[in-house]
Amino acid sequence: MKNFTFENPVKIVFGKDTIAQLPQLLSKNEKIMLTFGGGSAKKNGVYDQVVKALEGYDYTEFWGIEANPRFETLMKGVEAARKENVTFLLAIGGGSVIDGTKFISKAIKYNGDEYELLTNRKIITEYTPLATIVTLAATGSEMNNGAVITVERTHEKLVMSGDFPKFSILDPEILYSLPKFQIACGIIDTFIHTLEQYLTKTGQSRLMDRWAEGILQSLVEIAPELMKPEPSYDAMADFMLSATMALNGFISMGIEEDWVTHMIGHEITAYTNLTHGVTLAIVMPRVMEVLKEEKGDKILQYGERVWGITSGTLEERIHNTIACTREFFESLDIRTSLSGNDIPESVSGKIVERWRSRKWKLGENRNVDADLVRIILDKCK
Amino acid sequence: MKNFTFENPVKIVFGKDTIAQLPQLLSKNEKIMLTFGGGSAKKNGVYDQVVKALEGYDYTEFWGIEANPRFETLMKGVEAARKENVTFLLAIGGGSVIDGTKFISKAIKYNGDEYELLTNRKIITEYTPLATIVTLAATGSEMNNGAVITVERTHEKLVMSGDFPKFSILDPEILYSLPKFQIACGIIDTFIHTLEQYLTKTGQSRLMDRWAEGILQSLVEIAPELMKPEPSYDAMADFMLSATMALNGFISMGIEEDWVTHMIGHEITAYTNLTHGVTLAIVMPRVMEVLKEEKGDKILQYGERVWGITSGTLEERIHNTIACTREFFESLDIRTSLSGNDIPESVSGKIVERWRSRKWKLGENRNVDADLVRIILDKCK
Numbered sequence: 063m064k065n066f067t068f069e070n071p072v073k074i075v076f077g078k079d080t081i082a083q084l085p086q087l088l089s090k091n092e093k094i095m096l097t098f099g100g101g102s103a104k105k106n107g108v109y110d111q112v113v114k115a116l117e118g119y120d121y122t123e124f125w126g127i128e129a130n131p132r133f134e135t136l137m138k139g140v141e142a143a144r145k146e147n148v149t150f151l152l153a154i155g156g157g158s159v160i161d162g163t164k165f166i167s168k169a170i171k172y173n174g175d176e177y178e179l180l181t182n183r184k185i186i187t188e189y190t191p192l193a194t195i196v197t198l199a200a201t202g203s204e205m206n207n208g209a210v211i212t213v214e215r216t217h218e219k220l221v222m223s224g225d226f227p228k229f230s231i232l233d234p235e236i237l238y239s240l241p242k243f244q245i246a247c248g249i250i251d252t253f254i255h256t257l258e259q260y261l262t263k264t265g266q267s268r269l270m271d272r273w274a275e276g277i278l279q280s281l282v283e284i285a286p287e288l289m290k291p292e293p294s295y296d297a298m299a300d301f302m303l304s305a306t307m308a309l310n311g312f313i314s315m316g317i318e319e320d321w322v323t324h325m326i327g328h329e330i331t332a333y334t335n336l337t338h339g340v341t342l343a344i345v346m347p348r349v350m351e352v353l354k355e356e357k358g359d360k361i362l363q364y365g366e367r368v369w370g371i372t373s374g375t376l377e378e379r380i381h382n383t384i385a386c387t388r389e390f391f392e393s394l395d396i397r398t399s400l401s402g403n404d405i406p407e408s409v410s411g412k413i414v415e416r417w418r419s420r421k422w423k424l425g426e427n428r429n430v431d432a433d434l435v436r437i438i439l440d441k442c443k
Numbered sequence: 444m445k446n447f448t449f450e451n452p453v454k455i456v457f458g459k460d461t462i463a464q465l466p467q468l469l470s471k472n473e474k475i476m477l478t479f480g481g482g483s484a485k486k487n488g489v490y491d492q493v494v495k496a497l498e499g500y501d502y503t504e505f506w507g508i509e510a511n512p513r514f515e516t517l518m519k520g521v522e523a524a525r526k527e528n529v530t531f532l533l534a535i536g537g538g539s540v541i542d543g544t545k546f547i548s549k550a551i552k553y554n555g556d557e558y559e560l561l562t563n564r565k566i567i568t569e570y571t572p573l574a575t576i577v578t579l580a581a582t583g584s585e586m587n588n589g590a591v592i593t594v595e596r597t598h599e600k601l602v603m604s605g606d607f608p609k610f611s612i613l614d615p616e617i618l619y620s621l622p623k624f625q626i627a628c629g630i631i632d633t634f635i636h637t638l639e640q641y642l643t644k645t646g647q648s649r650l651m652d653r654w655a656e657g658i659l660q661s662l663v664e665i666a667p668e669l670m671k672p673e674p675s676y677d678a679m680a681d682f683m684l685s686a687t688m689a690l691n692g693f694i695s696m697g698i699e700e701d702w703v704t705h706m707i708g709h710e711i712t713a714y715t716n717l718t719h720g721v722t723l724a725i726v727m728p729r730v731m732e733v734l735k736e737e738k739g740d741k742i743l744q745y746g747e748r749v750w751g752i753t754s755g756t757l758e759e760r761i762h763n764t765i766a767c768t769r770e771f772f773e774s775l776d777i778r779t780s781l782s783g784n785d786i787p788e789s790v791s792g793k794i795v796e797r798w799r800s801r802k803w804k805l806g807e808n809r810n811v812d813a814d815l816v817r818i819i820l821d822k823c824k
Contacts, residue, residue: 063615063680065458070451076697077446234444268661268681269688276653283649299444300649303696307650312693315684316457 063267063316070311072205073229076303078295080233081108081195084115087229088193092150094121095143097163099155100128106239108197112154122146127155130212130219130331130338131162137176140169143190151192153227156244157201157251160194161209164224167192180211180220189225196232198240199302200248200339202255202309204230212332219328232306234298245288246394247339248305253281253390254342255308257364258320261350262426264359266317271363274313277304278368285394318426323349325424326435329413334405343391343398348441350384352434356427400442410439444648444697451692453586454610457684459676461614462489462576465496468610469574473531475502476524478544480536481509487620489578493535503527508536511593511600511712511719512543518557521550524571532573534608537625538582538632541575542590545605548573561592561601570606577613579621580683581629581720583636583690585611593713600709613687615679626669627775628720629686634662634771635723636689638745640700642731643807645740647698652744655694658685659749666775699807704730706805707816710794715786724772724779729822731765733815737808781823791820 075083088094096112103109124139143151143166153163169176172187179185194204203209207226212219237245260274280300287297307313326349327341350361358380365371365383374382391398400410418432430438456464469475477493484490505520524532524547534544550557553568560566575585584590588607593600618626641655661681668678688694707730708722731742739761746752746764755763772779781791799813811819 063458063677063684065461067454067456069454073448073450074696075448077444080446265677267677267684268664269657269685272657272660273654276650276657279653280649296444296646296648299697303444303648304650315455316680 064318066316068311068315070205070226072226072310074205074232074306075229076232077299078233078235080231081111082115083231084112087231088116088119088150088152090119092120093146093148094119094150094152095139095146095148095166096121096123097127097139097151097153097155097159097166098123098125099159100126102239103154103197106197106236108154108195108236112152112195121152122148127159127162129158130210130335131158131165133165133177133180133211133213134215136162136165136169136211139163139166140176143170148190151190153192153194154197156196156198157203160196160201160203160227161211163192163194164203164207164209165211165222166190168222168224177213180213180218180222183223191228192225193228194230196230196302196306197236198244198248199232199234199237199305200244200251202252202306204232205306205310208309210328217332219332221328230306232302234295234302237298237302238292242289242395243337245301246396247337249281249285249288249301249394250339250343250391250396252301252305252308253278254323254339254346256313257346258322258324259314259317261357261360261364262318262320263357264363267315270313270315270317275364275367277308277313278364280304282368282390285390289394320349320426322425322430325422326413326438329416330400330405330409333409333412336403336405340396340403343388343396344400344403344442345438347384347388347391347398348438350387351441352438353425353430354380354384400439407443410436410442413439445699447697449692449696451586451607453607453691455586455613455687456610457613458680459614459616461612462492463496464612465493468612469497469500469531469533471500473501474527474529475500475531475533476520476527476529476547477502477504478508478520478532478534478536478540478547479504479506480540481507483620484535484578487578487617489535489576489617493533493576502533503529508540508543510539511591511716512539512546514546514558514561514592514594515596517543517546517550517592520544520547521557524551529571532571533576534573535576535578537577537579538584541577541582541584541608542592544573544575545584545588545590546592546603547571549603549605558594561594561599561603564604572609573606574609575611577611577683577687578617579625579629580613580615580618580686581625581632583633583687585613586687586691589690591709598713600713602709611687613683615676615683618679618683619673623670623776624718626682627777628718630662630666630669630682630775631720631724631772631777633682633686633689634659635704635720635727637694638727639702639705640695640698642738642741642745643699643701644738645744648696651694651696651698656745656748658689658694659745661685663749663771666771670775701730701807703806703811706803707794707819710797711781711786711790714790714793717784717786721777721784724769724777725781725784725823726819728765728769728772728779729819731768732822733819734806734811735761735765737810781820788824791817791823794820
């Protein structure tokens with residue numbers, strides 16, 4: 063096990079009707095800006111619950127943070143917050159709204175070129191505190207300090223670190239209004255966040271392995287229930303909890319992490335706007351295939367513990383494990399190829415080119431360079 | 444899943460040579476009191492490491508917090524801290540030193556009768572901040588806000604809630620100096636903390652079940668290695684991590700908990716001073732046996748996933764699972780009966796009497812009354 067430091071100060075308020083607890087969590091002395099996506103919060107009743115809970119509070123609203131939140135959009139939020147002297151941000155939405163709000167929180171008090179907050183990790187700014195109400199289980203952003211921001215002008219999807227939310231409210235009942243496509247993408251996003259932290263080498267930490275496998279096993283068990291028209295509350299609650307636990311540091315103590323699938327997936331989205339979860343479902347099985355030499359032992363362990371694959375040659379077991387993974391994503395009505403999602407072949411070339419020009423060598427062994435990405439993307443066709 | 448609130452602000456600094464990071468964690472403006480147990484910190488080199496790291500700091504020392512830390516001893520620490528105007532407490536030891544320091548932290552600024560801090564949960568005091576350096580993996584106290592304090596005068600072992608440590612330093616290499624008896628008790632304490640949160644009813648949260656089982660499976664796997672003269676660093680690290688993760692709230696989100704074994708174990712220790720881990724190893728198998736009706740489904744799941752018990756009648760599987768649990772404790776050279784530890788029979792009578800006089804009804808179903816405790820203790824003979 064590697065040395066590590068762990069700290070996660072986010073307060074989680076989880077369960078039915080928990081939005082009503084807002085007054086116990088928020089001071090009336092704050093000048094609050096609520097941040098939203100495109101309008102689903104008004105359809106699913108969340109907006110009304112928030113307005114009711116915030117009676118007597120001083121707040122303004124900022125609407126329109128899109129999926130894959132854009133720097134250009136968020137800067138309007140930053141300007142609005144500055145103008146209104148906002149002291150507290152409350153993000154109400156999924157990962158995009160929360161990530162976007164983390165950027166706003168980081169930018170409000172920054173005097174320089176805000177684009178640099180996405181490219182220069184050394185800049186230290188004073189955060190404006192934020193909290194979240196989660197309406198989509200997927201990214202885990204509600205319990206970490208990371209964010210992914212798209213820059214439209216440059217077709218970049220950039221990873222930024224910001225502040226942890228002060229608290230996050232998670233009511234599984236809100237998830238009932240989501241289209242099944244978003245549930246499917248949330249399951250896949252959670253599954254692959256876990257694999258990114260798990261699928262490296264064996265023998266680093268038995269406990270972290272078990273906890274990662276615990277999330278994977280839970281998702282495999284509840285996915286069929288979640289895809290039904292009316293999933294049970296307990297399945298929805300375990301889904302929402304799993305999504306939060308998959309990216310809050312709890313399963314990555316003292317171990318190596320990969321994240322190549324995410325980096326390739328971000329690139330696909332940056333050029334095509336294809337939904338994040340779909341890009342991951344396309345890329346992950348091919349990353350496993352291309353890197354099966356170095357990840358083989360862990361793939362075998364994953365195949366045995368999550369999919370019950372224990373017979374056949376090692377080669378066959380690895381092959382079957384990758385097939386199970388892909389079939390799982392397909393069982394959620396997600397197409398796991400680029401062509402199946404109408405992505406033109408030219409996109410792969412652009413990704414490889416940028417990977418080469420930036421001299422990226424990623425993955426736990428820092429060996430996934432442009433040539434390997436070419437091979438991975440060719441298999442994604 | 445039940446509604447729940449989760450928050451754990453403790454910063455964990457984990458790994459080799461991490462005591463040297465103290466200067467990055469502690470301000471030189473504090474007036475610090477270091478708290479210790481009986482002297483092992485001087486033998487195992489921890490004291491020297493701390494003194495070196497704290498060069499230039501203003502600190503005093505308080506020695507002599509015993510196993511099952513006593514109110515009477517701790518009050519001397521409170522008085523010393525008041526006299527020296529201490530602003531920060533650094534506990535260096537195992538669960539007893541940490542628990543005791545949580546009491547000191549709670550009592551320093553309290554003007555009333557400090558005994559009431561152990562009996563009246565409604566009293567609010569201003570905590571003096573504390574941090575820990577862990578020298579014994581077992582109680583998980585380094586990452587929670589609970590403490591158990593013994594009152595010598597009344598033969599009581601009382602559970603108190605206090606402050607979370609600001610940070611906890613965990614260096615697995617420190618554990619190499621521990622006698623195997625303490626390693627064994629640490630494994631058992633961790634195992635039973637997990638069972639207390641897990642062994643209630645099925646179907647509350649798949650994820651929390653998997654995470655609890657992950658700790659149990661890890662402990663079963665590494666225990667033989669830990670009992671060797673020179674365990675591997677990775678096994679020691681997984682042991683230390685498991686102990687911390689078993690009682691920090693990570694495996695108890697949204698679920699019912701039991702804690703009857705601990706309550707009976709605390710009573711045994713209060714009357715006899717028998718080591719905490721040993722009392723748990725005696726009591727838990729009998730709690731499972733006596734409550735097998737209501738805990739049966741979960742015992743079956745535990746038996747299958749942790750011990751691989753899948754054949755036989757349900758009754759046989761439950762029987763074998765309890766036997767495996769007891770044999771596991773015995774394999775660590777712990778005797779799992781009261782007589783095997785020279786505890787006189789009269790002790791059981793005193794425990795039942797106090798249980799009856801306080802009208803306790805404990806466990807997840809609030810049905811473990813004095814009569815049931817009598818039956819459990821009779822089986823412990």
